[in-house]
Amino acid sequence: MSSKRIVVVGATGHIGTFLVPRLVRAGHDVVTISRGTRSAYVDAPEWQHVEQVTADREQEDRDGTFGDRIVALRPDVVVDLVCFTVASAAALVAALRGTDVHLVHCGSIWRAGPSAVLPVTEDNGTPPQGEYGIQKDAIARMLKEETAAGGVATTSLHPGHISGPGWAPIGPVGNLDPSVWQTLSAGEPLLVPGLGAESMHHVHADDVAQAFELAVEHRDAAAGQDFTVVAPTALTVRGYAALAASWFGREARLESVSWDRFRQVVPAEHAEASWEHLSRSHVFSIDKAQRLLGYAPRYTAEETVLDAVRWLVDDDEVAVAGPLVV
Secondary structure (H helix, E strand, C coil): CCCCEEEEECCCCHHHHHHHHHHHHCCCEEEEEECCCCCCCCCCHHHHHCEEEECCHHHHHHHCCHHHHHHHCCCCEEEECCCCCHHHHHHHHHHHCCCCCEEEEECCHHHCCCCCCCCECCCCCCCCCCHHHHHHHHHHHHHHHHHHCCCCEEEEEEECEEECCCCCCCCCCCCCCCHHHHHHHHCCEEEEECCCCCEECEEEHHHHHHHHHHHHHCHHHHCCEEEEECCCCCEEHHHHHHHHHHCCCCCCEEEEECHHHHHHHCCHHHHHHHHHHHCCCCCECCHHHHHHHCCCCCCCHHHHHHHHHHHHHHCCCCCCCCCCCC
8 A cells, every 4th residue: 555644542441552563564654642651552662663743632622622632743544543422523534534544443332232133234233322432423423424425534433342462352251350361270160140141242352453443544445434354253251261361271050140149249340241242242343344445353352362361370469379371
């Protein structure tokens, strides 16, 4: 693809960690914007060739200056990885009108509510639940309408539960409770709310980065479109737990309990996260991203979560009863 000047907003997060090196290797002139409070999760030599800008997007949104900052950087493409409200997205779009910039926005699979038809596509999702999903859905619709009306060229990509080395993945019961890994690695009983047939759809951060790179490369195909970006497989609670236990040479011992019982014995933070993930029971299609962008994820859901868990274990970020045997 031809070299472009690309501004990546929120560049040191999960996606940017893998996307920025990809864009540099492809020969692009990359400018990153972040608050400067952390470095990328995975170090890479390509960061030495990036222009890094420190800015507080939330504060500049309040001041009404963020869009002007972006325009002043003279981008061909803006990749926005940290936009969470319609107001913030609309302000950036307004600043970009009249330019030839391609705005590539990061949404979320939570733009879809609880599953009704499987797999979920970009067109058959139920209405979102919760402010986060409602805002992400509204942003995606606004961007699509903007491009259809002849305004800014936009694309929105909607990742699943992003996982990879450097942070904990959504675990087998749909939360971030680190004790779950201890329980499974020890072969001890794990409380499972509901049937255990509920599903989660993970995606490796590098596969999400691949999709963003493809959207940049294939502007004509991507403009005015929205794409779901997930692994080619999804995991049920039972399947995920059995898989995770096997990584430690154990068999999963699952104890099915009611949601009321689960909420009584699990910390409220983790119980609520489990409900948010498992009540949606998502499984998504990647057909559209494959057809229009050539999206080809390298990691299955199983490989995705293993990559994250391996990092947790190797870096002593989680207590487990024994070593990984895979």
